Amino acid sequence: MNGHFAAVGNGPSAQQYEHGIQVIDEDKSFNTHLNEYMIETRVAEAGFNYHLISVFGSQSTGKSTLLNALFGTEFSVMSESERRQTTKGIWMSKNKKEGANSGGSKMAENILVMDVEGTDGRERGEDQDFERKSALFALATSEVLIVNIWEHQVGLYQGANMGLLKTVFEVNLQIFLKDRQSQTRSLLFFVIRDHIGTTPLSNLRNTLVQDLTKIWSSISKPQGLENSKIDDYFDFAFAALPHKILQPDKFIAEVERLGTRFTTGHRSTKDQEFVGGVFLPEYHRRIPADGLSIYAEGVWDQIVNNKDLDLPTQQELLAQFRCDEILREVLVPFDTIIGPLEEQQAEATRSGKTSVLPDLGTTGAATREKCVKAFETQASRYHKGVYTVKRTELETKIDARLKALYQGQLSAAHKAGVTAFSEAVTHSVKAGQKAGGSYEFAEIVEKQKRKTLDIFKKEAQSLSIPGVAWSNFKPQYRLFETELNEVSARLRKEEMRRLAIRVERWVKSRLGDAIGLEFNKLGSGRGGTGAPEMGEKPPTEKDLWDRVWNAFIGIVKDAETRFGDRAKSFDATPDEVQIGLWRLRRKSWVALRERIDEEVMESNILMKLRENFEDKFRYDEEGVPRIWRPTDDIEGIYTRARESTLGLIPLLSRFRLMETYAPPDLPGFVGVQPTGAEPEDEEDLAPIGGVDEEEGKSLEEEMTVLSESKRQDLVVRFKKMADGVYVEAKRSAIGGITQVPLYFYVILLVLGWNEIVMILRNPMLFVLILLMGGGTYVAYTLNLLGPMMQMGGAAYQQALEIGKEKLREFVANNDMARQAIAMPTRGSDPIGLDTLDSQGKKKQRPVDDDDDI
Ligand SMILES: Nc1nc2c(ncn2[C@@H]2O[C@H](COP(=O)(O)OP(=O)(O)OP(=O)(O)O)[C@@H](O)[C@H]2O)c(=O)[nH]1
Known part of the structure; x- marks a missing residue:
């Protein structure tokens, strides 16, 4: 407000108002600069x-x-002149003697x-219009009306002053008529x-009072006020x-004394006499100083336009004008503080960010209070009704802006809170997982929820303005709490999904092992214990599906226990657990089917069948590998083994239990879809047979492991493969022994008959044969045949070597003799043999014509 005054006050200079200000000029125009004067003299701020x-x-x-x-x-x-x-x-x-001590008391x-x-001026002549109007104006605005008269005028009823007073009384009644509620009085x-002093003042006062009473009684009073008195x-x-x-x-001294009376005073409660100065509260027109110029202007406007002077209306108009003005003024600092915050928030909203303005609650509340207080200080001096309405208007205005700002803040805090909460929970879960996987989800959620709620509560509480209904943010807090609960539920659901995935993975891995094991048993055609009766399936083949189903049930039950226990620690509702378990059973079945499909993939199953067949074909009842002999019933064994293995194909192609020869009760196992299951619970699930036959596969389809065409294909391929094995066996049986035909022996007997008879008839040979046969038998029984053969072999070799040597020597000696004989005649080698030289080397006998014998 001061700023405002200062701003306006910069206009007029102090010098300009040296003689005061002409409020109404001689042409009855009101001076609109009056407020400037009020500001200049600092009266405007005085209330x-x-x-x-x-x-x-x-x-x-x-x-x-x-x-x-x-x-x-x-x-x-x-x-003077x-x-x-x-x-x-x-x-x-304005009084320029303000603060000056006069006679011991301050003005x-x-x-x-x-x-x-x-009045009574010759310049206006008979025109008493201005006199009446100025009296009315003075009476409407002034507390004290000084009537300046000369002593000799006292008692002169016809004097100008009495005329003036009559006017004053009349206009006062006129004002009073419109403002009966007013308790305002005036001091004359x-x-x-x-x-001169000859007539004491008391006498003059009596005379004047008498005159005034007379005037009062002479004026025509409006209806209802006929008996009213001047007092x-x-x-x-x-x-x-x-x-x-x-x-x-003396004049100066008296004036000084008179000045002391212009102080505030009051009426004694005892005798209603004045105490203190002349300014009694009841004289005050209750127009705030800063509204005086407007009020005076309005009043003058009514007076000059000869309208009935209606002071209450004037006061109301003034109040409206001034309250509006004050409202605008107090909104300026409000704007300066709140405006940028609004802009900041709008900017954040535009760019899609969540911005929680710091200390908004404190700033907002303080600015609001300052604004309302400033308005109250200035505007409450005006007409109460108008003030109340305008105050409400101001509060509505600033509250609308604050509310929007606060709502924005809360929604930002809400968003930020939800994000922070989700992030904190996710972070803690991840940290827990990193630290080894042991974390209590429910505890994390609860802790983070408390934390987030506390932060939001603090923000909401900081935004609450005492006594201002709209700033009660309990509903928003409850809303936030509800949302956090929803987010918690969502996070729990996600956590449940993660858990489900982990359990499913576990199920898959367990199924992988267990089902692989069962199918591997197929590779052993003898079923482990005891020999199968040929053509009959060993137990491991007949109850394959029972074992698969039981293993599956066992694993799923195990998984259900794990899932249920962990889910409970999440604070999951029974419904959520039920949905999770239902989902787990369905997914487990899908996993089982995938695993089975993998097992019966062409290459895999063909290998299993081959192993199964080979096991039956290549090994005997004791599990000893067969060495095929031509005498063996290869065809028979082959046919039985093949038929037995071929019999596996129909068994494998349908999931049927041995006892009932019917598929297992899958729909019963999976159970009915829980009511709470949402669409997304199913999105990644293939429909399960028998549960929803319209959309998904039928139970029969679900239980079909090998389609008819695959089955036939498998049979063909298996047969080809088995045939290959058979041919190989057959070949090995024939290729092992060189066959000597029987007739050969007959021929041998027929052709060698003479020799046999000759040996039998010759006792020497017979005995020799017997001895040789007996010796061989003894050697055989003593297991000496081998060493003897070896010795024999060695002796034979030795003999061979010696024989060769001897033969060489013999040949060498023969040569030498021949040379000796021929020497005396035509040589010294008479017998004509090759001779050896001194080095023993064989020399060639020279060719002699006489050698031709
Ligand atoms: N006899 C007498 N004359 C005075 C007194 N005070 C002032 N005067 C003289 O009266 C004359 C008028 O004085 P103003 O003060 O101008 O009178 P006013 O009533 O203000 O006159 P307007 O403003 O024209 O109505 C001046 O010449 C003064 O010297 C007084 O106490 N007694």
């Missing part, structure tokens, strides 16, 4: 702490002189004095000038001043 005095009296009776002397004002005064009107219209000036603060154009302060509306005060020119010192 009700100001006083307005008007002075009336005939022209040139020294009114201006009195005011100047009394209040230090500088109203222009007529020069001219004697013509100086004050035109109505002038106003009241902010006294504004109005110097009203003198008679200042008797040029008091009902006016108080009277009197003062006498000596002649200014003749007794200047």
